[in-house]
Amino acid sequence: MARTRGSHSDITGPRVERAALELFARDGYAAVSMRRIAAEVGVQAGALYNYTPDKQTLLFSLMKSHMQDLLAAYDAWEAPDDPLGRLEAFARFHIRFNSERPAAVFISYMELRNLDPEHFAEIEALRRRYEGALVDILRDGAATGVFDVDDPRITAFAMIGMLTQLNTWFRRGGRLSLAEVEELYWSMLRRLVAA
């Protein structure tokens, strides 16, 4: 049966994705059945299969969408040409993008273990593209003598690690605003590369 514009499955798609994201983040992929996702959306389990062939494909498509959104938003993010300006743009982008998507970020780390090998390889390739953007900034800065970096790849991992960990402790309404935390993190990143 051909899908037509505005069909039931077109409308249901985003609701399925939202429900699956919330349930996977709360209970973990292995604990959540297609039946439970369907119940959360308010449709019959069979209706889900108009949208996705199986739960593995649904997990993969959630993680792929998240990485593609991340890469597209980063490409569209304004940054100056110099390495220090690009590093600052990367830091501020990463913090703001991730702080708005805690469930997707949580899943994109936690559920890597549940991806089939070929799906894992595809997500890893997208993740490496994003990490590679930061590695390039660090290499360019080191090449022009603006940065002093021992190992650009390891420094990139460390930076992404500290920026991403923010999601595990930052709470709105706490001692510091997100804008204040962003300034502190940017100041730390600058220290990590100071020549």
Next chain:
Amino acid sequence: MARTRGSHSDITGPRVERAALELFARDGYAAVSMRRIAAEVGVQAGALYNYTPDKQTLLFSLMKSHMQDLLAAYDAWEAPDDPLGRLEAFARFHIRFNSERPAAVFISYMELRNLDPEHFAEIEALRRRYEGALVDILRDGAATGVFDVDDPRITAFAMIGMLTQLNTWFRRGGRLSLAEVEELYWSMLRRLVAA
């Protein structure tokens, strides 16, 4: 029935903990039943209840043991008296301790969401004690002018974030040995506090 030394449940305890740790890390707490843990250990489900009253208590005791082991091992770790030496000791300790326990570290972040509120509060208090040890080092270094730190608490979170993230990408037999990675991370931590 009184438990006697060397009884079945004494012998089974460590095997239950090991099986639960592996299964929770692989599939997530919510997906793993007591029956499945029992099958992994090779006992009847009923026998598990000699060891733990329920699955929540089992999760809590795994996370608590992990944090208590961490704190005891850190207390026993040799460190000089000066802030820079203490920071170096913290970094090397954290990397070595965590790299040997990937499943426990993974669970201790991922399954916080599944702890009952009073269990959560107890684990959080242990975690704050560990973070507090690093905050104290940073404050002492700042007070004596050896370190320049904007916000000791946030810097401690950032440091623990980057050190812990190591577990998600480091693989033995890769480009760098753990000893080499440890040197690179220690060099980055020193940069983060350089006065």
